[in-house]
Amino acid sequence: MLKxxxxxxxxxxxxxxxxxxxGDELLIGDGxxxxxxxxxxxxxxxxxxxIPEILDAVMQLIPLDPYVDNPTMLMAVLPDDPYVPTIWDDYRKIVNKYEAKGTREIQLEKPEFYERGTHAYAAIATSETALYANIILRKGVVVPK
Amino acid sequence: MLKxxxxxxxxxxxxxxxxxxxGDELLIGDGxxxxxxxxxxxxxxxxxxxIPEILDAVMQLIPLDPYVDNPTMLMAVLPDDPYVPTIWDDYRKIVNKYEAKGTREIQLEKPEFYERGTHAYAAIATSETALYANIILRKGVVVPK
Amino acid sequence: MLKxxxxxxxxxxxxxxxxxxxGDELLIGDGxxxxxxxxxxxxxxxxxxxIPEILDAVMQLIPLDPYVDNPTMLMAVLPDDPYVPTIWDDYRKIVNKYEAKGTREIQLEKPEFYERGTHAYAAIATSETALYANIILRKGVVVPK
Amino acid sequence: MLKxxxxxxxxxxxxxxxxxxxGDELLIGDGxxxxxxxxxxxxxxxxxxxIPEILDAVMQLIPLDPYVDNPTMLMAVLPDDPYVPTIWDDYRKIVNKYEAKGTREIQLEKPEFYERGTHAYAAIATSETALYANIILRKGVVVPK
Amino acid sequence: MLKxxxxxxxxxxxxxxxxxxxGDELLIGDGxxxxxxxxxxxxxxxxxxxIPEILDAVMQLIPLDPYVDNPTMLMAVLPDDPYVPTIWDDYRKIVNKYEAKGTREIQLEKPEFYERGTHAYAAIATSETALYANIILRKGVVVPK
Amino acid sequence: MLKxxxxxxxxxxxxxxxxxxxGDELLIGDGxxxxxxxxxxxxxxxxxxxIPEILDAVMQLIPLDPYVDNPTMLMAVLPDDPYVPTIWDDYRKIVNKYEAKGTREIQLEKPEFYERGTHAYAAIATSETALYANIILRKGVVVPK
Amino acid sequence: MLKxxxxxxxxxxxxxxxxxxxGDELLIGDGxxxxxxxxxxxxxxxxxxxIPEILDAVMQLIPLDPYVDNPTMLMAVLPDDPYVPTIWDDYRKIVNKYEAKGTREIQLEKPEFYERGTHAYAAIATSETALYANIILRKGVVVPK
Amino acid sequence: MLKxxxxxxxxxxxxxxxxxxxGDELLIGDGxxxxxxxxxxxxxxxxxxxIPEILDAVMQLIPLDPYVDNPTMLMAVLPDDPYVPTIWDDYRKIVNKYEAKGTREIQLEKPEFYERGTHAYAAIATSETALYANIILRKGVVVPK
Amino acid sequence: MLKxxxxxxxxxxxxxxxxxxxGDELLIGDGxxxxxxxxxxxxxxxxxxxIPEILDAVMQLIPLDPYVDNPTMLMAVLPDDPYVPTIWDDYRKIVNKYEAKGTREIQLEKPEFYERGTHAYAAIATSETALYANIILRKGVVVPK
Amino acid sequence: MLKxxxxxxxxxxxxxxxxxxxGDELLIGDGxxxxxxxxxxxxxxxxxxxIPEILDAVMQLIPLDPYVDNPTMLMAVLPDDPYVPTIWDDYRKIVNKYEAKGTREIQLEKPEFYERGTHAYAAIATSETALYANIILRKGVVVPK
Structure with a gap:
């Protein structure tokens, strides 16, 4: 642990x-x-x-990419699935704490999301049980003080 | 994840x-x-x-050694330290759920505990913040049904 | 061993x-x-x-994928082979113990089966001597209690 | 598999x-x-x-050391333990099939057995559930035909 | 060494x-x-x-593939080379000792042989000095007694 | 880089x-x-x-051990060496920014310092050119907020 | 350190x-x-x-490729970006100290620069904070005295 | 060293x-x-x-491929380069000592030479300073006495 | 293979x-x-x-140590064993071909031989079936021509 | 190569x-x-x-330790050996080019030299054929300009 x-x-x-x-991406996957x-x-x-508690910790350290329209990627709900992923609201609240422009998210179809995930620089395997909770973050530019 | x-x-x-x-031992250390x-x-x-949530999961899977007097080892409070490690009570309650004979613990002086820990077969590094929370478990005999 | x-x-x-x-797959191959x-x-x-004794142990731990029609894959008997793989019945009985919907199997032609097997996340090499005993399982979603 | x-x-x-x-030794341990x-x-x-099914396969391939008095080592029953390890009789019958002179065993006290086991060239971890079933074999001289 | x-x-x-x-193949190459x-x-x-002494040892242990026409592959003599590879007769005699149907060989052109060799599961590098002595064996099904 | x-x-x-x-120690050595x-x-x-710029960054993250008298170790000036290591004053100023009790340093004889350094958990090799600039830090307890 | x-x-x-x-290339990237x-x-x-202090050290040791027109590659400023990368002037001054012909640079579009960077033999990750500071150097021929 | x-x-x-x-090839490259x-x-x-002293040692041990027209490959002088690589004469004299038919060389254009070099089984990195000194040797058949 | x-x-x-x-030693052990x-x-x-065919090849390449009395070590016949290791005569004839002073051997008791063998720089595991055939060679000084 | x-x-x-x-040492050994x-x-x-050509290159880069009496170690001629190692004079001339105080050498008995060599941080294996040519150098302090 560190201070x-x-x-x-x-x-x-x-x-x-x-x-x-x-521009490097981080994948946080559910259980x-x-x-x-x-x-x-x-x-x-x-x-x-x-995922929320991890997202909060990660967002304290990395900025999102301001040069693209959608630095946050979510897995789109399947067309015939009535499920509403309320966890996305948690994500938006968490990101808003650290990013003035918010998540600026895009939803990727399941196969596209998986394909994109394989190109991430790193991935976190969690025990998250909420559905459609997977998320990809695209890192922005860090400016040292 | 598995069922x-x-x-x-x-x-x-x-x-x-x-x-x-x-007889192999498992060390669970604090942060x-x-x-x-x-x-x-x-x-x-x-x-x-x-540590408590980890201890609970581990105890579902391993029995404590019934052939020794003290299959559970705790780190003794320093002589001049008035601190009372209430987390030990949590440990006792958790172990009692799985072991009829309970923890049957012994307290090891700090240097002895560290020495013993280096001989454990495995160790878990946690973020536990309670003091004197370190614990060593000695595995018993598993009898398949 | 564990409890x-x-x-x-x-x-x-x-x-x-x-x-x-x-969606990850497990291959269990014969000898x-x-x-x-x-x-x-x-x-x-x-x-x-x-394979049956292994299948029974594995099915205690993993659910089959409920989102596809055929989460179980078998190797199809060659067109001119009169052999009847009775071991498949054993598989069905074993799976039925753990899955309400059963195996919902599909038979893949030999070359297609081999091709699919190379993409499995893991494989088990057994000493099974029954013919056409190879099997691929597609893992479903685990929901923690 | 081979013929x-x-x-x-x-x-x-x-x-x-x-x-x-x-003179190299093989340890076969219980579960x-x-x-x-x-x-x-x-x-x-x-x-x-x-262990018996493994011992039978191993004994088809290796001779016991004829130059020492006790090429087979068993773990001695604890002084106050009334348990009779009947699995030893199985061992003796298996070895007798391959060795004219039989096991010519010696019993080692538990700590001595563990100590000796650490010097074995190889070890097999089994799921044997019988008590006092651990065994060490000392390999003899193979004479090609 | 083993018995x-x-x-x-x-x-x-x-x-x-x-x-x-x-169906896995073994390549035995010359010096x-x-x-x-x-x-x-x-x-x-x-x-x-x-190669002959190695081939004899290998054939004691593996059966040739009975499901293909040519489980044995040899390197074809170059069109304008009058050399007669008499070592092939040795191979045929050796294989006949272990296989009722014999080598059932096919000759592959040099480039094709090399290409096939790279896909073998294993290869043996020998000091064989006879020309055109390279051989590929395709393993069959082992049936335990 | 991170925020x-x-x-x-x-x-x-x-x-x-x-x-x-x-109690784990960090060695920062000169060039x-x-x-x-x-x-x-x-x-x-x-x-x-x-070293000073590295020390400043490290001290932002780790506390010194409050349970020992001397959590900071320096290499003592040789008896007959008139050199005055003014860099130590820099160290003291830097540490004072992060530690209320300051460096609480001890000077170790050269051989003792080298011996101790080999037991450090980690070491940093710098291009520091000041004499007697080597330093060992003993980490304290981190208390998460 | 060396003399x-x-x-x-x-x-x-x-x-x-x-x-x-x-002809091998070296990439020096910003933070x-x-x-x-x-x-x-x-x-x-x-x-x-x-990057400038690193570039100066590297240029003391490697010559630029005299056989190509552009042995130095910079990342081109985006079309709509008014930023003027003054650090390039520093680069030119540094290179001029060691190369009679100077940088003879070319600007590569961002995607082309990244693509080229992946083929470099080596890369240096710095903490440079200036924009458009990334640089690729193509090594020339060293002639021993 | 050996006799x-x-x-x-x-x-x-x-x-x-x-x-x-x-048919395997050896690349010897200049500095x-x-x-x-x-x-x-x-x-x-x-x-x-x-390269000459290395070539002499290598040629004592390997024969050149007698089945191809050009078992030796050199890097062709660039069209507009008046340089005459006299080191090639040294190569020819060295090879002539060991090969009755001599180098039987071919000159490959620079890009083709580099491409071929990447497929060599082994390469030697030397400090040779002569221009156009790179050489690829194709090994022939060794016949034990 | 090489010439x-x-x-x-x-x-x-x-x-x-x-x-x-x-002074480095080579162990050649039996089967x-x-x-x-x-x-x-x-x-x-x-x-x-x-071992003899291997010894002959090795002795073509390495000299024995001329600075010690016994550069060749054999395993002494057990006191009560009437066996006469005639293979030693083969060793002596082979060594005499390459060494003017011959083997100048010494016999080491079994435990001493094993102990010495563990310090050899390299060892060769053969299928030699003759008894007491193990041999250790101590390398001498190679003088290039 | 570098400039x-x-x-x-x-x-x-x-x-x-x-x-x-x-204080770290470099061993340069003969063939x-x-x-x-x-x-x-x-x-x-x-x-x-x-060794001389290597020593010359190494001495261009490392200073000898000025804090000890003998930063250079040579292997002492055996008591009864009349050989005079003239290569030492070459060493002294080479070192004198780079060190004002010269080699300040000491001769170590053979066993002591070998023992010391095993503790060197690095070693160079050469093909030097002169006798008693082995040398150990103790690195001093590098002071950047």
């Missing part, structure tokens, strides 16, 4: 977040997210945690 | 728990537990979790 | 089953299953065991 | 048995055998199998 | 032969066989040995 | 600082610090940097 | 610079340079340093 | 030369030969040596 | 022989030589070969 | 020289130097080179 760093973040994840540059949708390397397990 | 397995358990930890035999007190290998990070 | 976990399961397989997500039909990594050897 | 080779033997174990020379009593390398898991 | 196993076989080769399944014609992994060196 | 994290810190060093627990005085692993190179 | 070698250069970078031949634009291997971190 | 083996040859190179078969023209593996550094 | 190099020598062994210096008597690394398998 | 760096130095050696600090006298890691082969 001022959320204790929920594993050291290896911290290292990956620091290595990511402008049933398939291996075939993950990058071949840099998968960090955070079993027992839901 | 009936606590989702808090990382796959790698599950593998290590299965590999442990009768400030030093590296010099851990085994050289098989350290699983569970950042963001307290 | 409540079938002792037939190797720790490394347990780890892989936990890592698998929704003569070729290497060219297996995934490049994550092949667990279970020499000396037939 | 004439017991299908229960994993390829990696076969390799280790071939590498062993005169609760501790990691601290095993060699640091060359541990082969054979989950789901009892 | 009943030809002492010429290296432990690592034995392991590979056991891992091979129905000048190029690296570019070998598989990327699983190349076993048997320097100082000719 | 709020000094950009001078390499990701791998950040990971190591997070892994360190209470001529010998390999024989460093730990066998976890050596991070920060060529081109002096 | 006459800039102390800012990490040993591993020195090794890579020596391995590079005529937000993405991982997807870097080569898969040979990425050296030089956190806390700006 | 009768040129002491200039590194043990690792000797191993690679022995592994090469008929500025680029990494992008070398094979991904098996690059042996022989810093401080010119 | 003038015995084809029986594996490339890896050749590399090890070249790496050995004055039942135990692993506990071998060095931890650098064990080359030469299954299917007897 | 101003002796081309005889391998990149890996350059890296090791840069990593060495004050028959034994492996048991070398460090376990960091051995660089420079086959085909004598």
């Amino acid at each position: 001022g760093i959320p204790s929920i973040l594993p050291p290896e994840l911290m290292k990956l977040l620091m290595e990511m540059g402008h 049933n997210y398939p291996k075939f949708g993950q990058p071949a390397e840099n998968v960090i397990r955070m079993d027992g945690h839901g | 009936g397995i606590p989702s808090i358990l990382p796959p790698e930890l599950m593998k290590l728990l299965m590999e442990m035999g009768h 400030n537990y030093p590296k010099f007190g851990q085994p050289a290998e098989n350290v699983i990070r569970m950042d963001g979790h307290g | 409540g976990i079938p002792s037939i399961l190797p720790p490394e397989l347990m780890k892989l089953l936990m890592e698998m997500g929704h 003569n299953y070729p290497k060219f039909g297996q995934p490049a990594e994550n092949v667990i050897r279970m020499d000396g065991h037939g | 004439g080779i017991p299908s229960i033997l994993p390829p990696e174990l076969m390799k280790l048995l071939m590498e062993m020379g005169h 609760n055998y501790p990691k601290f009593g095993q060699p640091a390398e060359n541990v082969i898991r054979m989950d789901g199998h009892g | 009943g196993i030809p002492s010429i076989l290296p432990p690592e080769l034995m392991k590979l032969l056991m891992e091979m399944g129905h 000048n066989y190029p690296k570019f014609g070998q598989p990327a992994e699983n190349v076993i060196r048997m320097d100082g040995h000719g | 709020g994290i000094p950009s001078i810190l390499p990701p791998e060093l950040m990971k190591l600082l997070m892994e360190m627990g209470h 001529n610090y010998p390999k024989f005085g460093q730990p066998a692993e976890n050596v991070i190179r920060m060529d081109g940097h002096g | 006459g070698i800039p102390s800012i250069l990490p040993p591993e970078l020195m090794k890579l610079l020596m391995e590079m031949g005529h 937000n340079y993405p991982k997807f634009g870097q080569p898969a291997e040979n990425v050296i971190r030089m956190d806390g340093h700006g | 009768g083996i040129p002491s200039i040859l590194p043990p690792e190179l000797m191993k690679l030369l022995m592994e090469m078969g008929h 500025n030969y680029p990494k992008f023209g070398q094979p991904a593996e098996n690059v042996i550094r022989m810093d401080g040596h010119g | 003038g190099i015995p084809s029986i020598l594996p490339p890896e062994l050749m590399k090890l022989l070249m790496e050995m210096g004055h 039942n030589y135990p692993k506990f008597g071998q060095p931890a690394e650098n064990v080359i398998r030469m299954d299917g070969h007897g | 101003g760096i002796p081309s005889i130095l391998p990149p890996e050696l350059m890296k090791l020289l840069m990593e060495m600090g004050h 028959n130097y034994p492996k048991f006298g070398q460090p376990a890691e960091n051995v660089i082969r420079m086959d085909g080179h004598g």
Whole structure:
């Protein structure tokens, strides 16, 4: 643990977040997210945690990409599924705390989301049980003080 | 995730728990537990979790050693420290759910505890913030049905 | 060994089953299953065991994918082969114990089966001697209690 | 699988048995055998199998050391334990099939057995549930025809 | 060395032969066989040995594939080369000892042979000096007694 | 780079600082610090940097051990060396910014310092050119907010 | 550190610079340079340093390729961006000290620059904060005295 | 060092030369030969040596391929370059000592040479300073006495 | 294979022989030589070969140490064993071909021989079946011509 | 190759020289130097080179330790050996070019020299044929300009 760093973040994840540059993406998958949708390397397990608490910790450290329209990607609800993913509202509230422009999200169809996830620089495997909770974040530019 | 397995358990930890035999020990350290007190290998990070919720999941899977007097080891409070580690009561309640004979604990002096911890087969690094919360469990005999 | 976990399961397989997500597939091959039909990594050897006893242990832990028509894949009997794979009935009985909807199987032609097997997340190499005994399972969604 | 080779033997174990020379030892441990009593390398898991079926396969391939008095080592029953390890009779019958002079066993006290086990060239981790079932075999001289 | 196993076989080769399944192929190359014609992994060196003595040992352990017309592949003599590879007769005699149907060989043109060799599951590098002595074997189905 | 994290810190060093627990030590050596005085692993190179700027970044993240008298160790000036290490004053000023009790330093004789350095959990190799600039920090307890 | 070698250069970078031949390229990226634009291997971190001081050290050791028109590549300013990268003037001054013909630079569009960067033999990750500061150098022929 | 083996040859190179078969190629590059023209593996550094002395040692051990017209490949002088590579005469004299038919060389255009070099089984990195000194040798058939 | 190099020598062994210096020792063990008597690394398998043919090839390349009285070590016949190891005469004849002073052997008691073997720089595992055939060679000084 | 760096130095050696600090030692052994006298890691082969040319290149880069009486160690001539190692004069001339105080050498008895060599941070294996040519250098303090 370190002063001022959320204790929920594993050291290896911290290292990956620091290595990511402008435009590199981070995938946070739910508890049933398939291996075939993950990058071949840099998968960090955070079993027992839901996504919101992780998202909050990550957003304290990384800015979203201001140069693209949609730096946040969500998995679109299937056409015939009446489910309403209320967890997205939690995501929006969390991101709003750190980003003036908010999530500026886009919804990707399931196969497209999986395909995009495999190109992420890093991924976090969680135990989130909410449906359609998977999220991809595109890192912006960090400006040291 | 698997049916009936606590989702808090990382796959790698599950593998290590299965590999442990009768008399092998598991160390669960708090958020400030030093590296010099851990085994050289098989350290699983569970950042963001307290020890009680991990202990509860582990105790569902492993029995304590019935052949020794003290299959549970705690770190003794320093002589001049008035602190009362109430988390031990939580441990006792959790263990009692799974073990008829309870924790049958012993308190080890700090240096002895660190020394013992380095010989554990596996260790879990947590973010537990309670003081004197470190615990070592000695695995018993599993009898398949 | 652990309480409540079938002792037939190797720790490394347990780890892989936990890592698998929704839609990831598991290949269980017979004693003569070729290497060219297996995934490049994550092949667990279970020499000396037939497939039914392994299938029973695996099905206690993973649900089948409810979102596809055929979460179970078998290798189709060759057109001119009069052999009747009675072991399939064993498979159906075993799966029925754990899945209300049963195997909902499909038969894949031999080359297609091999091709599919190479994309499985994990494979088990057994000593099963029955013909046409190879099977692929597609994992569903685990919902923690 | 190969012609004439017991299908229960994993390829990696076969390799280790071939590498062993005169006087090298093989440990076969039960389902609760501790990691601290095993060699640091060359541990082969054979989950789901009892020791007798493994012993039978191994004895088809290796001779016992004829130059020592006790090429077979068993773990002695604790002084105050009335348990009678009938599995030893199974061992004796199996060994007698392959060795004219039989097991010529010696019983080692528990700590001595663990200590000796750590020096074995290879070890097999089984799911044997019988008590006092652990066994160490000392390989003899193979004379090619 | 083991009882009943030809002492010429290296432990690592034995392991590979056991891992091979129905349809997997084994390449045995002569002393000048190029690296570019070998598989990327699983190349076993048997320097100082000719191919016939190795072939004899291998054929004691693996059956040829009965489901294809040509489970044995030889490298065809170049069109304008008057050389007669008499070593092929040795191969035929050796194989006939173990296979009722014999080699049922096919000759592959040099480039095709090299191409096929790179897909073998394993290869043996020998010191054979006879010309056109390279051979590929396709493993059949092993039926345990 | 991350928001709020000094950009001078390499990701791998950040990971190591997070892994360190209470009582683990960090060695920061000058540009001529010998390999024989460093730990066998976890050596991070920060060529081109002096120690003060690194110390400042590190002290933003780790507390010093409040349970020992001397959580900071310096290398004592040789008895017959008139050199006055003014860089120590820089160290004291930097540490005072983050620690109410200051460095509470002790000076170790050269051989003792080297010996202690080999037991550090991590080391930083710098290009510091000031004499007697080597420093060892003993990490304290981090209390999450 | 070595006599006459800039102390800012990490040993591993020195090794890579020596391995590079005529026509091999070196990428020096700013603090937000993405991982997807870097080569898969040979990425050296030089956190806390700006590019000019690194460029100066590197140019002392490597000549630019005299056989191509543009041995230096810069990332072109986006069409609608009024930003003027004054750091390029620093680069030109530095290179002029070591190369009679100067940088002879070309500007590559952002996507082309990233694509080219992935083919570099080595890359340096810096903490440079100036915009459009990324640079690729193409090594020339070294003629020993 | 060994009796009768040129002491200039590194043990690792000797191993690679022995592994090469008929038709495998060896690249010997000059001191500025680029990494992008070398094979991904098996690059042996022989810093401080010119190519002729290495060529002489290598030619004592490997025959050139008698089945192709041009077992030796040189890098063609650029069309507008008046340079005459006199080192080629040295190569011819050296090869003539060991090969009755001489080098039977062909000149490859620069890009073609680099492309071919990447497919060599092994490469030697030298400090040769002569221009157009790079050479590729194609190994022939070794006939043991 | 290479010109003038015995084809029986594996490339890896050749590399090890070249790496050995004055006073380094080579162990050649029979088919039942135990692993506990071998060095931890650098064990080359030469299954299917007897020791004399290997010894002849090795002696073509390495001189024996002229500075010690006994550069050749044999395993002494047990006191009560009437066996006469006639293979030693073969060894003496082979060595005499290459060494003017012959083997100048010494016999080591079994335990001493095993102990010494573990310190050898390299070992060869053969299929030699003669008794008391193990041999250790101490390399001398190679003088290049 | 790099500008101003002796081309005889391998990149890996350059890296090791840069990593060495004050008091770390470098061993340069002759062509028959034994492996048991070398460090376990960091051995660089420079086959085909004598020691003087290497020493000259190394001394351009590293200073000798001014804080000890004997920063250079040579292997003492055996008591009854009339040989006069004239190569030492070459060493003294080379060192004098770079060190005002010269070699300030000490002679170590053979066993002591070997023992010391194993503790060197790095070693160079040469093809030097002169007797008593082995040398150990103790690195001093580098002061950047």
